Amino acid sequence: MLKLRLSISIIAIFSLIAGYGIQRYLRGPQIDERSYLKDLAPEARFLEKQGNPPVYRAHDNTIAFNTFDVLPQVRGYAGPIKVMVALDRDARILGLRIVEHHETKNYVHYMELPAYLSQFIGKYAGDAFELDKDIDSITRATVSVKALADTVKGSSRIVAANALGKTFPALSGTTQKEYAWMGYSVLFVFALSCSLFLKRLPHHQRLRDASLAAGILVIGIYLSSPFSILHVFNLVLLRPSSSILWLVIVASTLISVLIAGRFYCGWLCPFGAIAEFIGRIPARKWEIPSSTDNRWRNLKYVILALAVMLVFASHKVEYGNYEAYVTLFSFHGNALAWSLVAFSLLANLRIKRFWCRYLCPVAALTGLLSREAKGYPSRSDCPMQNKPHPLISECIRCNRCSS
Amino acid sequence: MHPVQQVLVMNDHAKFRTTIIAATILIIAVLAYSVVQDLVLPDVEGYVQRRSYYERTLSQKGLSEHKAMYWKEKP
Amino acid sequence: MVMPNAIQCELCPTECLLEDYQVGGCRTRINKGGTLYSLVYGKPCAVAIDPIEKKPFFHFLPGTTAFSIATAGCVLGCKFCQNWQISQANPEEVDHQDLSPEDVVRQALYNRCRTITYTYTEPTVFYEYMYDIARIARQYGINNTMHSCGYIKEKPLRELAQYLNAADVDLKAFTEDFYSRICGGRLKPVLDSLVVLKETGVWLEITNLVIPTLNDDRVQIRDMCRWIVKNLGPDVPLHLSRFFPSYKLKNLPPTPVATLLDARRIAMDAGLRYVYIGNVATGAENTSCPKCKQLLIERKGFVVLRNSIKAGKCPSCNTKIAGVWG
Numbered sequence: 001m002l003k004l005r006l007s008i009s010i011i012a013i014f015s016l017i018a019g020y021g022i023q024r025y026l027r028g029p030q031i032d033e034r035s036y037l038k039d040l041a042p043e044a045r046f047l048e049k050q051g052n053p054p055v056y057r058a059h060d061n062t063i064a065f066n067t068f069d070v071l072p073q074v075r076g077y078a079g080p081i082k083v084m085v086a087l088d089r090d091a092r093i094l095g096l097r098i099v100e101h102h103e104t105k106n107y108v109h110y111m112e113l114p115a116y117l118s119q120f121i122g123k124y125a126g127d128a129f130e131l132d133k134d135i136d137s138i139t140r141a142t143v144s145v146k147a148l149a150d151t152v153k154g155s156s157r158i159v160a161a162n163a164l165g166k167t168f169p170a171l172s173g174t175t176q177k178e179y180a181w182m183g184y185s186v187l188f189v190f191a192l193s194c195s196l197f198l199k200r201l202p203h204h205q206r207l208r209d210a211s212l213a214a215g216i217l218v219i220g221i222y223l224s225s226p227f228s229i230l231h232v233f234n235l236v237l238l239r240p241s242s243s244i245l246w247l248v249i250v251a252s253t254l255i256s257v258l259i260a261g262r263f264y265c266g267w268l269c270p271f272g273a274i275a276e277f278i279g280r281i282p283a284r285k286w287e288i289p290s291s292t293d294n295r296w297r298n299l300k301y302v303i304l305a306l307a308v309m310l311v312f313a314s315h316k317v318e319y320g321n322y323e324a325y326v327t328l329f330s331f332h333g334n335a336l337a338w339s340l341v342a343f344s345l346l347a348n349l350r351i352k353r354f355w356c357r358y359l360c361p362v363a364a365l366t367g368l369l370s371r372e373a374k375g376y377p378s379r380s381d382c383p384m385q386n387k388p389h390p391l392i393s394e395c396i397r398c399n400r401c402s403s
Numbered sequence: 404m405h406p407v408q409q410v411l412v413m414n415d416h417a418k419f420r421t422t423i424i425a426a427t428i429l430i431i432a433v434l435a436y437s438v439v440q441d442l443v444l445p446d447v448e449g450y451v452q453r454r455s456y457y458e459r460t461l462s463q464k465g466l467s468e469h470k471a472m473y474w475k476e477k478p
Numbered sequence: 479m480v481m482p483n484a485i486q487c488e489l490c491p492t493e494c495l496l497e498d499y500q501v502g503g504c505r506t507r508i509n510k511g512g513t514l515y516s517l518v519y520g521k522p523c524a525v526a527i528d529p530i531e532k533k534p535f536f537h538f539l540p541g542t543t544a545f546s547i548a549t550a551g552c553v554l555g556c557k558f559c560q561n562w563q564i565s566q567a568n569p570e571e572v573d574h575q576d577l578s579p580e581d582v583v584r585q586a587l588y589n590r591c592r593t594i595t596y597t598y599t600e601p602t603v604f605y606e607y608m609y610d611i612a613r614i615a616r617q618y619g620i621n622n623t624m625h626s627c628g629y630i631k632e633k634p635l636r637e638l639a640q641y642l643n644a645a646d647v648d649l650k651a652f653t654e655d656f657y658s659r660i661c662g663g664r665l666k667p668v669l670d671s672l673v674v675l676k677e678t679g680v681w682l683e684i685t686n687l688v689i690p691t692l693n694d695d696r697v698q699i700r701d702m703c704r705w706i707v708k709n710l711g712p713d714v715p716l717h718l719s720r721f722f723p724s725y726k727l728k729n730l731p732p733t734p735v736a737t738l739l740d741a742r743r744i745a746m747d748a749g750l751r752y753v754y755i756g757n758v759a760t761g762a763e764n765t766s767c768p769k770c771k772q773l774l775i776e777r778k779g780f781v782v783l784r785n786s787i788k789a790g791k792c793p794s795c796n797t798k799i800a801g802v803w804g
Binding site for chain 2: 481484486487488489497498499500501508510512513514516517518519520521569574605606609633634
């Protein structure tokens with residue numbers, strides 16, 4: 001275990017450093033964003049950039065951001081157009097400056113000038129931003145100007161929703177559930193209490209089933225935010241979200257990992273719940289020799305290491321997005337991703353808790369972070385088919401075997 | 404163990420190995436795809452669009468293909 | 479990430495970076511496998527014979543005809559373009575004929591045109607075609623003239639200028655703002671081209687389309703004329719044209735004649751000796767001696783009614799009149 005922790009930590013740190021180096025090389029000298037902030041909102045004093053999406057916030061709730069941090073996918077003629085935008089607390093544009101673009105200079109240098117950009121000032125994040133309607137086009141530069149308008153519009157909407165709590169009609173994505181974090185906390189506390197209760201009275205396993213079912217409904221379906229390694233990636237890349245729900249999910253799960261190992265897996269994870277319930281369908285389970293089983297349980301660490309390298313080298317959390325539950329509960333993914341969902345769920349007919357035992361990066365993380373625990377000798381009806389006295393990374397604390 | 408059982412156990416082992424290797428490959432494919440999608444596909448798509456427009460339309464219109472002056476290679 | 483075979487065009491100041499099979503902003507040049515090709519060489523979409531006054535050239539072989547030729551495409555995208563149906567069109571969308579450079583010269587000779595004019599759209603986009611025609615025309619004693627927006631880089635311009643006899647350049651406005659917002663280009667390269675043409679001895683005339691609210695500011699016009707006088711000389715004829723709503727500027731009114739007359743007044747006060755007003759009958763289409771004011775060339779529209787210039791001089795006071803008269 002120590003060797004494993006060491007090697008993955010080394011890989012992670014190395015990737016992080018390499019990542020910063022690569023980003024620096026690719027992007028060239030850092031854009032001094034702060035120097036633009038003064039132009040955009042001269043009165044405001046901005047704090048350090050933070051959040052997810054990352055923004056500068058001033059004391060009067062003026063928000064400034066680099067559109068590329070928020071909406072990197074919009075492309076002009078030759079790559080993204082990066083714009084510093086400042087919004088007042090009503091999500092009205094105070095000012096904007098283009099800080100980087102690679103459009104054909106001669107067609108679009110006018111686009112960079114305050115004279116042209118001034119038409120954006122005073123618009124609300126929810127405005128139309130349509131060319132030749134509320135935005136002047138520039139002849140010969142239609143693609144660039146549309147990209148500019150889409151970048152400013154899309155990122156302003158996202159920032160307005162996440163950092164100012166203002167949503168506008170026709171905004172895609174999750175609607176604000178302001179008290180979601182409370183519901184989550186209640187569920188968490190309920191599950192934790194039950195697990196402690198079950199330590200004393202292990203045969204009330206139906207309580208755990210209820211907790212798992214609640215997990216599917218609340219965390220999976222209603223909130224669509226299962227804990228995933230992406231949360232950790234964002235944390236490590238210093239991009240925490242400003243939504244309270246996010247903070248509660250990350251804090252509660254990480255703390256529970258440190259104290260109670262894979263408690264989340266056994267009581268709350270919606271995907272693990274579905275996996276376990278499918279596994280209970282009376283289909284013959286394959287007999288897997290203990291040695292094979294043990295060996296392959298290490299696979300999740302290898303996959304995690306791979307994802308870590310990709311994400312830290314590129315600084316793009318998207319590159320590490322492979323978890324089946326992210327696809328499933330956000331209902332968003334390509335054919336490959338959905339195949340993985342189907343595959344890992346179907347496998348449960350023959351192999352109990354297939355994803356959880358061999359593939360889950362959160363499980364790998366738990367294995368790296370948590371301490372050894374005594375008192376879990378395991379049984380033949382272990383939901384994880386664990387060997388006696390399993391590793392801390394394999395026990396999901398159903399507590400049926402706890403003495 | 405009864406020989407038949409033995410055979411069954413072996414098959415289970417083989418099936419398990421196949422399953423888990425298939426899952427691994429699938430995950431690697433998912434990871435690789437998101438990288439490729441971001442870095443490679445946009446350029447490839449652009450090329451395919453331009454090339455097909457040329458082959459289908461441009462080259463059929465009897466336009467010239469005379470070497471131009473005043474240009475240079477981009478490294 | 480860039481795929482291989484990318485090249486950069488260096489013909490006009492836009493300097494398009496072209497990926498494989500990408501067509502330039504002018505629509506007439508394409509990168510095929512890492513080599514740049516012209517799509518319009520020998521494929522004109524407009525061929526006609528016009529009086530040279532129409533180009534407009536008032537001080538270059540008056541009363542003669544010009545064999546005029548153009549292909550589709552343009553380096554700019556002016557919102558007021560009068561020829562936008564061909565200048566803003568793709569060559570594959572416009573009818574064209576096959577006319578080799580030799581054939582062009584042959585036709586010009588056959589029709590007894592003393593000049594071949596590269597005009598209508600933007601000659602820069604058919605640079606190679608124009609260049610080859612011009613070389614052959616020069617051998618046969620035919621003059622080469624072009625009407626261009628001047629948005630071409632210095633090297634190709636200098637090389638072309640060896641075979642050019644005259645050029646009419648559009649100086650559309652005197653602000654970068656106008657050139658950016660309304661035309662999709664820049665002012666400075668146009669000014670640079672004007673100076674280069676002057677330097678290389680090409681006879682120069684300038685056209686300026688006066689558009690209400692966009693470039694009719696009196697101070698702007700004055701600054702522009704002062705620049706012309708200072709950098710090109712007071713003898714460069716200036717043609718002020720009347721704007722008519724067209725293409726993407728259909729919402730503006732036609733230029734009031736008073737504005738044009740006023741602009742002419744400003745131009746002459748700035749020191750320009752020959753200032754004409756085109757496409758409107760005002761009497762400002764005639765050439766008078768800058769010294770003794772004697773009427774030298776009387777024109778009605780594009781027709782020369784009377785030309786009393788003798789050996790390039792005013793018959794009354796013997797002042798040399800700038801131009802190419804023989």
